[in-house]
Amino acid sequence: MKRPTIADIAREAGVSKGAVSYALNGQPGVSDQTRRRIIAIAHRLGFQASTAARALAGARAKVIGLTLHRPPRTLGVEPFFMELISGLEAELSTQSYALLLQMVPDHHEEIAYYRRWWTERRVDGMLVCDLRTHDARIRALKELAIPAAVIGPPGELPSVWSDDAVSMVEAVEYLASLGHTRIARIAGLPDLAHTAIRTESFLKACPQGIVVATDYTAESGARATRRVLNTHDRPTALIYDNDIMAVAGVAVAYEAGLSIPDDLSIIAWDDSPICSLVHPALTALTRDIGAYGTHAARLLLDLINGAEARSRSEQPAHLVFRDSTGRCRVTP
Amino acid sequence: MKRPTIADIAREAGVSKGAVSYALNGQPGVSDQTRRRIIAIAHRLGFQASTAARALAGARAKVIGLTLHRPPRTLGVEPFFMELISGLEAELSTQSYALLLQMVPDHHEEIAYYRRWWTERRVDGMLVCDLRTHDARIRALKELAIPAAVIGPPGELPSVWSDDAVSMVEAVEYLASLGHTRIARIAGLPDLAHTAIRTESFLKACPQGIVVATDYTAESGARATRRVLNTHDRPTALIYDNDIMAVAGVAVAYEAGLSIPDDLSIIAWDDSPICSLVHPALTALTRDIGAYGTHAARLLLDLINGAEARSRSEQPAHLVFRDSTGRCRVTP
DNA sequence: CCCAGGCGCTGAACCGTGTAAGTATGAGGA
DNA sequence: TCCTCATACTTACACGGTTCAGCGCCTGGG
Incomplete structure (x- = not known):
């Protein structure tokens, strides 16, 4: 039971592979009638384009990358990441994008991953976390012209953060x-x-x-x-x-x-x-950390699809009142 | 500045692309001398094989997949996953494998991802978490013949867990x-x-x-x-x-x-x-959750490389004594 | 001396998709 | 009638690897 390819669809529809590719990608070059027929056949066969072949041919890889610089000492911030990733996935999965995750020891290595993944067309864009005040990664991403969104304070790249x-x-x-x-x-x-x-x-x-x-x-x-x-x-x-x-x-x-x-x-x-x-x-x-993820993903996907993408300001963190705060009893 | 391909290496070394492929993959078919020369050139050019091309040609994708079934209610187990993922990456990155992560709403969808990723050669193997008592995913993985390791109690598939x-x-x-x-x-x-x-x-x-x-x-x-x-x-x-x-x-x-x-x-x-x-x-x-990840990754990679891989028993969780336990003061 | 067979390599096909270039077809205008 | 031109496709190749068949060469045995 092999998976269907565009060749199978082409045979079934009595057209060429090229026509199928145009039809499925919403490109001009086929009539509306043919397009509908091809899409119907693709759907019937349960067609899913091979991302490997796609990437190789220079199109979307349908993957976005996230590298995390995680020295063992910052274990405390972990819940942040799970919520973030959860929010990211919520948006990515609706557009059938996957998340490629990599832990890195330092920024140098992190930038090496950017370069490798990008030249290999393994990812369509990158997300950046843990923004530093002077962050070498930003320049690297701009130099490589990789679509990227920052989860952090606004700066040179489009970002998602709250004030x-x-x-x-x-x-x-x-x-x-x-x-x-x-x-x-x-x-x-x-x-x-x-x-x-x-x-x-x-x-x-x-x-x-x-x-x-x-x-x-x-x-x-x-x-x-x-x-x-x-x-x-x-x-x-x-x-x-x-x-x-x-x-x-x-x-x-x-x-x-x-x-x-x-x-x-x-x-x-x-x-x-x-x-x-x-x-x-x-x-x-x-604050709603999941929303950061969801919105950052949406921002990055817009960017990848060539849409205008501006930094987004989230709802600022707000106080939840519990029992650890009270009137000052100490006289100066 | 394009990335080098095996064609570049072949030209440089004065051999064919095939020879380069054999040399770099440790396959027989080239002399030791040529192999060393090719490897040296590849290293000098900073060659990194394109995983897309690899996957397309039917070889390793250098990616393993992890799907997480995460209903919002089980937020409490989050630290487990970050530690696990951290441990996974520790092993994966040494073999330049990446982790493809996907959140799924249910097992049905999870199995759909298995099928899709596998037939697309997008992953070389899968990791399974949150094992159920009668888990439909196990059968699916065996049917599809996907190399897989379980992070959970031993069963039909090789696993990493403690007693x-x-x-x-x-x-x-x-x-x-x-x-x-x-x-x-x-x-x-x-x-x-x-x-x-x-x-x-x-x-x-x-x-x-x-x-x-x-x-x-x-x-x-x-x-x-x-x-x-x-x-x-x-x-x-x-x-x-x-x-x-x-x-x-x-x-x-x-x-x-x-x-x-x-x-x-x-x-x-x-x-x-x-x-x-x-x-x-x-x-x-x-217990050392990171070790679960590291060992599960190693197990899966062995499996992918055709090596014998048996379930592994981790150090059982052991007590750390603090202040919440004491002698029973209640008389029956 | 001849032939089998292994070694070391080449050439080409192939994986599945995207896309530029080329071609048939028909409509429309001069 | 002929030329233009848009439309709707087809053809062919590129992407970057893997792999298989084949080929020349060398070696060794009979």
Whole structure:
């Protein structure tokens, strides 16, 4: 039981292979009547074009690529990726695109994959994650003229992201409304583009704020928390760049004899089941990560199909109020 | 700057394309001297064979496929997949294999992908996850004669898994050694093969034990916990099938006025950062999920290369002792 | 000396699709 | 009537590998 090819369809329809190709790809060159007949036959035979042959002939590979730079230390951001991939697939599968995934040790290798996959026509476009402030990958993609979309802050390439500055202001203003004036930000990896944006926004909304960099792990989150809690004018509220660190921070606060939210308020950026499960349940900045994926996929596919594709701004992360934030009880 | 093809190498070396193909693939048909010369030239030109052309000509596609059946409700098992994929890639990338990933709504669609990818030579083999007790995919894979490896309990296809029965016995015996006699198991999805195995082992080690089925979500875990804690002879220890449910269970226990571990001991199956971050830190059955991926990939690649490939037994999950388990204080 | 047979290589076909170039057909205008 | 021109196709080749049949050459045995 071999799969049908365009040759089979051509024989059945009494036309040439070329005509079949034109008909199935919506190209001019066949009459509407013939086209309909060919499409009907293709459908009846359950025809699916071979992507290998397609790619070889220089057409669409029907695959988009995603390379992830994942040092073992950033395990904490994992839920983000599964949600993202899930959202990506939701869009890709409707257009029968597949996702080619590759873990890479560094940016250098990542760019090598871009080049290899692209020259081999193995992918029609690339998605870029974990955008850095000065990201070598962007230049590589532009040089190679690979259709690409960024899942991250807007820049030279079309992107899908939300305005983190707005969310940061929301968080700071909320804390301010509770009477907090001494706020610290436990930030993520400092060379990630969105980390810089959040920090800038934080310092603008709260000029006297403290910022400590981490690598997203629970350990570094705990260490950063200890550091800021040991200062003279210890902050009364903390904003963490992920949920893992926020939970670790809660433990450190308890250890220091502080009660939450009475002595210390805590906000986590990115909500996850953990935030609502721990005690106290964490107030968090939540956002629809799946939507990032879906929209990034749509953006990239538009780009591949030659359509106009502009960066897209997602709904900013917004606060979900739980039990880890409360009125400031500390008098200055 | 086009990528080099075997034709370029052939011209450079003054031989035919066929000779180059033989030389690069380690096939007989060229002298050792010529082979070395050709390989040297290929290396100098930075030659990388086009997988599309390869696949079209009926050879290896250098891709293995993974389809994930992911109803939105089983979000809780996500960390498993990222670790697994990470482990897979570790092995695949050394052999320059890529991973083709597809989310599917159901088994029916999943099998359709098997058929499509295989007849199209888009993949050289498939990995199977989330094995069910009677899994239609296994038959489909055998019928299509697709090289495949299962990440799950051993069965008809070569598999990579650990003996969950052993781990379950370890957990039950540990609880028994602490004096617990009334133990409940908050199980995962009942039609998953490993769930059945764990339940069977649990009931064998603890015949008077209670088993409650869930769908892995925090909500169903909480509900199951409430149910077993409301029984007449309420259990003094609970074993959860994932970490999310265990954490949710802790909250339910607190809500019921129970203290952990004094009134109730809790064990989570599968360790994750959450387990060590919550209060009290959870005693957990930990295992190296990345190793599952690495070994499954190796198994599948062996299979694809025609080597003998037998199922592989991983190190069973073993207990990590934390603060959620303690001596039974309840007198019968 | 002759012939079998293995070695090392060439040439060509083939995989399934896309597409440029060429060809028949018919309509329409001068 | 003849020429143009668009339409609707066909033909042929390209894409980059794999593979099979075949061919010359060398070696060794009878």
